[in-house]
Amino acid sequence: MEKVKKGVRLDHISKIYKDPKTDKEFYAVKDTSLDIEPGSFVTLLGPSGCGKTTTLRMIAGFESPDEGEIYLGDEPINELTPDKRDTAMVFQSYALLPHYNVFDNVAYGLKLRKVPQAEIKERVSRVLGLVELEGMESRMTNQLSGGQQQRVALARALVIEPSVLLFDEPLSNLDAKLRVTMRTEIRRIQQEVGITAIYVTHDQSEAMALSDNIIIMSKGVVEQMGSPQEIYYHPKNEFVADFIGEANFLPGDYIGKPGKTIVLRPESGYLADEGGLPCKVVLSAFMGSYQNYHVMVGEHLVKLQEYNPKNKKIYNVGDECCLVFEEANVHLLEA
Amino acid sequence: MAQSKQGAALDRKKLLADPIMVTTIVLLITFLTLFVLYPLAILLVDSFVGDGSFGLSIFKRIFNMPSFTKAIGNTLKIGFVVGIASTLIGLLFAYVEVYVRMGKLTGGLFKVVSMLPVVSPPFVLSLSMIMLFGKAGIITRYLLHIYDNSVYGYWGIVIVQTLTFFPVCYMMLKGLLRNIDPSLEEAARDMGASRFKVFTSVTLPLILPGLGNAFLVTFIESIADFANPMIIGGSYDTLATTIYLQITGAYDKPGAAAMAVVLLCITLMMFGVQKYYLEKKTAATLTGKASRARMLIEDKSVRLPLTILCSLVASFVILMYICVPIGSLFPTWGYSFFPFTFKWYQLVFTRYKGFKAFKDSFVLSFISAPITALLSMIISYLVVKRNFKGKGFIEAVSMLAMAVPGTVLGVGYIRGFAGGVFHTGFLEELYGTAAILVIVFVVRSLPTGTRSGISALRQIDKSIEESAYDMGANSFKVFMTVTLPLIKDSFLSGLVTSFVRSITAISAIILLVTPQFLLITVQINEFAEKGSYGLACAFATILILITYGAVLLMNLFIKHFGTSKALKED
Ligand SMILES: Nc1ncnc2c1ncn2[C@@H]1O[C@H](COP(=O)(O)OP(=O)(O)OP(=O)(O)O)[C@@H](O)[C@H]1O
Ligand SMILES: [Mg+2]
Numbered sequence: 001m002e003k004v005k006k007g008v009r010l011d012h013i014s015k016i017y018k019d020p021k022t023d024k025e026f027y028a029v030k031d032t033s034l035d036i037e038p039g040s041f042v043t044l045l046g047p048s049g050c051g052k053t054t055t056l057r058m059i060a061g062f063e064s065p066d067e068g069e070i071y072l073g074d075e076p077i078n079e080l081t082p083d084k085r086d087t088a089m090v091f092q093s094y095a096l097l098p099h100y101n102v103f104d105n106v107a108y109g110l111k112l113r114k115v116p117q118a119e120i121k122e123r124v125s126r127v128l129g130l131v132e133l134e135g136m137e138s139r140m141t142n143q144l145s146g147g148q149q150q151r152v153a154l155a156r157a158l159v160i161e162p163s164v165l166l167f168d169e170p171l172s173n174l175d176a177k178l179r180v181t182m183r184t185e186i187r188r189i190q191q192e193v194g195i196t197a198i199y200v201t202h203d204q205s206e207a208m209a210l211s212d213n214i215i216i217m218s219k220g221v222v223e224q225m226g227s228p229q230e231i232y233y234h235p236k237n238e239f240v241a242d243f244i245g246e247a248n249f250l251p252g253d254y255i256g257k258p259g260k261t262i263v264l265r266p267e268s269g270y271l272a273d274e275g276g277l278p279c280k281v282v283l284s285a286f287m288g289s290y291q292n293y294h295v296m297v298g299e300h301l302v303k304l305q306e307y308n309p310k311n312k313k314i315y316n317v318g319d320e321c322c323l324v325f326e327e328a329n330v331h332l333l334e335a
Numbered sequence: 336m337a338q339s340k341q342g343a344a345l346d347r348k349k350l351l352a353d354p355i356m357v358t359t360i361v362l363l364i365t366f367l368t369l370f371v372l373y374p375l376a377i378l379l380v381d382s383f384v385g386d387g388s389f390g391l392s393i394f395k396r397i398f399n400m401p402s403f404t405k406a407i408g409n410t411l412k413i414g415f416v417v418g419i420a421s422t423l424i425g426l427l428f429a430y431v432e433v434y435v436r437m438g439k440l441t442g443g444l445f446k447v448v449s450m451l452p453v454v455s456p457p458f459v460l461s462l463s464m465i466m467l468f469g470k471a472g473i474i475t476r477y478l479l480h481i482y483d484n485s486v487y488g489y490w491g492i493v494i495v496q497t498l499t500f501f502p503v504c505y506m507m508l509k510g511l512l513r514n515i516d517p518s519l520e521e522a523a524r525d526m527g528a529s530r531f532k533v534f535t536s537v538t539l540p541l542i543l544p545g546l547g548n549a550f551l552v553t554f555i556e557s558i559a560d561f562a563n564p565m566i567i568g569g570s571y572d573t574l575a576t577t578i579y580l581q582i583t584g585a586y587d588k589p590g591a592a593a594m595a596v597v598l599l600c601i602t603l604m605m606f607g608v609q610k611y612y613l614e615k616k617t618a619a620t621l622t623g624k625a626s627r628a629r630m631l632i633e634d635k636s637v638r639l640p641l642t643i644l645c646s647l648v649a650s651f652v653i654l655m656y657i658c659v660p661i662g663s664l665f666p667t668w669g670y671s672f673f674p675f676t677f678k679w680y681q682l683v684f685t686r687y688k689g690f691k692a693f694k695d696s697f698v699l700s701f702i703s704a705p706i707t708a709l710l711s712m713i714i715s716y717l718v719v720k721r722n723f724k725g726k727g728f729i730e731a732v733s734m735l736a737m738a739v740p741g742t743v744l745g746v747g748y749i750r751g752f753a754g755g756v757f758h759t760g761f762l763e764e765l766y767g768t769a770a771i772l773v774i775v776f777v778v779r780s781l782p783t784g785t786r787s788g789i790s791a792l793r794q795i796d797k798s799i800e801e802s803a804y805d806m807g808a809n810s811f812k813v814f815m816t817v818t819l820p821l822i823k824d825s826f827l828s829g830l831v832t833s834f835v836r837s838i839t840a841i842s843a844i845i846l847l848v849t850p851q852f853l854l855i856t857v858q859i860n861e862f863a864e865k866g867s868y869g870l871a872c873a874f875a876t877i878l879i880l881i882t883y884g885a886v887l888l889m890n891l892f893i894k895h896f897g898t899s900k901a902l903k904e905d
Contacts, residue, residue, distance in 0.1 A: 064345035109806035
C-alpha cells in the first residue's frame with residue numbers, strides 16, 4: 001500500500017444537537033481541536049454520551065460540524081460527502097450487507113471504484129488473508145461468527161486503502177476473550193499496513209493496549225491527549241486521573257505541598273507499622289494476586305492494592321497503621 | 336450559538352452535491368403538490384368562489400338541500416355504527432387468535448378471513464348480500480319464504496361494510512394484543528382476578544387507544560366507501576354517492592366541490608385525531624415485545640363458545656365471498672339456479688366487450704403498480720433514512736392522501752385538470768387520457784405502500800446503508816444496491832397490493848373515466864345498478880381470479896426469490 005499517509009486535524013470543531021424532549025440546544029462536541037499524526041493509532045475514550053461517536057461521525061462525514069473545520073492531510077473536507085472522503089469506518093454493529101456474501105461485501109467498495117475484475121479478485125484475497133479469513137469468500141455474512149463478521153468489516157474497510165480507518169466500538173458485541181484476541185489483531189494489522197486509525201471505545205484497557213495516543217473526552221470536551229503512560233502517570237485533572245485506572249486523591253498538605261492534590265494509584269502505596277501517614281484499616285480482603293485495603297487517612301478514604309500478599313504482613317479491619325508512598329510515585333495536580 | 340447554521344449549511348451543500356437526490360426530491364415534491372395538494376386546493380377555491388364572487392353562497396346552497404344534510408347524517412350514522420361493530424368483531428377475532436387455543440380448522444378460517452378483503456373488489460359483499468337476502472334472495476325467499484325482504488338501505492350498508500372492514504380491525508388489534516407482556520396479566524390473575532376481570536382491568540385499558548384507532552380507521556373507510564352504498568344503498572344516500580350524483584346527475588360541479596370539501600373536512604378531522612393522538616398513545620402504552628409466549632386458554636367453557644362463534648362468523652363471511660362466483664353460474668338470477676351455465680361469461684366476452692374491459696383495467700393497473708411501488712419505496716427511504724428540508728412536506732402529503740376519500744379526489748381532478756391547471760390550459764391534454772387514470776391509481780395506492788415501506792425500512796439498521804455510503808456509494812447506488820434489495824419482499828408486496836388496489840378501485844376513477852376506456856369495476860357497478868346481477872357476478876368473478884392469481888404469484892415469488900430466502904440459503 002504505497003500511499004502517502006495522512007493525518008487528521010480537527011480545528012475548533014463543535015456539534016450542536018437539539019434535545020428532542022426539551023427542544024433545547026446543547027453541545028454534543030464543543031470547541032475540540034485535535035492533531036492526529038499520520039500512521040498513528042489514536043483512541044477516543046470517555047464515558048457514555050461524551051461525544052465520541054459524534055466526533056467520529058463528523059470525521060466520516062455522516063454529521064456536519066456546526067463550527068470549525070476538519071482536515072484530512074492538508075485538505076479541508078467539511079463539504080465532502082462520506083462517499084467522497086478517503087476514510088473507511090468499521091461499525092459497532094459490523095453493518096455488513098446481509099444480501100451479499102463475504103467476497104461481495106469486501107469487493108463492494110472496489111466495484112464502486114471501477115477497479116478491474118482481476119485486480120478486485122487479487123486485492124480481496126490479499127486482504128482476506130490479512131484478516132485470516134481465506135476460504136470463506138462464498139459464505140453469507142449470517143453464517144459467520146461475531147469475530148469473523150468483525151474481520152470482514154475490517155477487511156472491507158482496509159481493501160479500499162483509505163487514508164484513515166475509523167472504528168466505533170468495534171469489539172463491544174464480542175465476548176471478553178475474543179475482544180482481547182481481536183484487539184491484538186487490529187493493532188497488528190494497523191501496524192502492518194501503517195494506516196492512521198481512530199478508535200472509539202469506553203473500555204480503558206482496550207485503549208491502553210491499542211493506542212499510540214489516547215484522547216480522553218468528557219461532556220463534549222477533550223480533557224487530555226497523550227500516550228497511555230502520560231495519561232496514566234501525568235493526568236491533567238481529577239477527571240482524567242479517576243477515569244483511567246483507579247486514583248486516590250489526597251490534599252497536598254500531607255506532604256507539605258499545600259494547594260496541590262496528590263494523585264495516588266492503588267499500587268503505588270503500601271501499609272507499614274510506622275513511617276508514613278497514620279491511618280485506620282476499614283476493609284481488608286484477599287483477592288489472590290493482591291490484598292485489597294480501604295484505609296481512612298483523616299477523613300479521606302484511600303484504596304490500596306498490595307501485590308504478592310503472601311510475603312507481606314496482613315493488616316485487619318480496625319488496625320491502626322501507616323500509609324507509605326514515595327513522592328516520586330505520585331502525581332501532583334494543581335487543586 | 337450563532338454559528339449553529341454552519342452544520343445545516345454543510346448538510347445542504349452535501350445534498351446539493353448529489354444531483355440524483357436533488358432531482359428526485361424536486362420531482363417528488365412537484366408530483367405530490369400537483370396531484371395531491373392542488374386538486375384539494377382547487378376544491379376549496381371552487382367552493383368559495385365557484386359562482387363568481389368570494390363567499391359562502393355555495394355552502395349555503397348545498398346546506399339548504401335536504402338531500403345533502405340528510406346524506407351527512409346518514410354517512411355519520413353509518414360510519415359510527417360500522418366503526419363500532421367492526422372494532423368489536425375485530426377484537427373478538429384478535430382475542431381468540433392470541434389468547435385461546437384454536438384447532439387447525441378454526442386457524443385456517445381465520446387466515447382466509449384476513450386474506451379475503453385484500454384480494455376482493457369492494458362491492459363483492461354487496462352483490463352476495465342481495466343474492467342471499469334480497470327480495471329474491473336464496474335465504475330469505477327460498478329458505479325462509481319471506482317475499483318482501485329489502486336489503487337496500489341502511490342495514491344493507493351497515494352489514495356489508497362491517498363484514499368488509501372488520502378483518503382490518505382484526506389484523507390491527509392482533510398486533511397490539513401480541514405485544515402485551517403476558518406477565519402483566521399473569522400478575523393480575525395471580526392476585527386473584529378472574530379471567531374476565533383481567534380482561535376488563537388489564538387487557539382492555541392497555542389496548543383502549545388501539546381500539547379507538549381501529550374505530551377511527553374503520554370510520555374513515557366507511558364514510559369514504561363509494562361502491563357498497565352505490566350498489567346496496569338504494570335510496571339511502573351517503574355523502575360519497577350524493578357527490579357522485581351531484582356531478583353525474585345534476586351537473587352541479589361547484590356544488591359537488593363544496594360537498595367534497597365537507598366530506599374531506601370530516602375525514603381529515605378523524606384522521607388528525609387518529610394520527611396525532613391515538614397512534615402516539617397506542618405506541619406509548621404498548622412498548623416493546625412480549626417477553627415470553629402466552630399460556631393459551633384451554634378451558635373448554637371459554638374456548639368452545641368463543642371459537643364456535645368466530646368460526647360461524649368466519650364461515651358466513653367466506654360463504655358471502657363464494658356466493659359471487661356461484662351466482663355467476665345461475666341461469667336466471669334469483670329465480671332459476673340450475674343447471675349451472677356459462678352464458679353470462681359468454682355474454683361478457685361477446686356482447687359486453689369483456690375482453691376490452693379486462694385489458695384496459697389490467698394494462699392501466701399493470702402500469703401503475705410498479706410506479707407506485709417504486710415511488711413509495713423512494714418516499715419511505717427519504718423519510719426514514721435521509722434528512723433534508725421538505726422531508727416533512729413529503730411525509731405529510733403522502734400520508735394525507737390516505738385521508739382523502741376517492742370521491743373527493745375524483746371531483747378534485749375533474750375541477751383541477753379539465754381545462755388545465757387553474758383553468759389556464761396548462762396540462763389540459765392530460766384530462767381524459769390513460770395517464771391521468773394511472774396517476775389516480777398511483778395516488779390512491781401510495782399511502783399504503785409508503786406505510787409498509789416505512790415500517791420495513793425502520794427494521795434495517797441505519798449503519799448498513801451508512802457503511803455502503805462510507806465505502807464510496809452515492810445515494811442512488813446505496814438505494815439500488817443496498818436499500819432496495821433489503822426490502823425486496825416489501826417492495827414486491829407493495830407491487831401486488833397496488834396492482835390489486837388499482838384494478839379493484841372505483842370511487843375516484845368512476846368520475847374520471849372517459850368512454851374510450853372500459854374498466855371492469857365500472858362495468859360491474861353499471862350492471863349491478865341495472866339489476867343485471869348475473870353479468871355483474873361474472874365480471875366480479877374474473878376480477879377475483881385475476882387478483883387472487885396476482886397474490887398467489889407474489890407469494891410464490893417471495894418464497895423462491897425473496898430476501899429472507901436469499902439470506903438463509905447455503
Ligand atoms: N442525532 C442526535 N440528535 C440529538 N442528540 C444526539 C444525536 N446524536 C447524539 N446525540 C447526543 O449527543 C451526545 C453525544 O453522543 P455520542 O453518540 O457522540 O456519545 P458517545 O460518546 O458515542 O457515547 P456512547 O459511549 O454511549 O456511544 C449524547 O448526549 C447524545 O444523546
Ligand atoms: Mg458511541
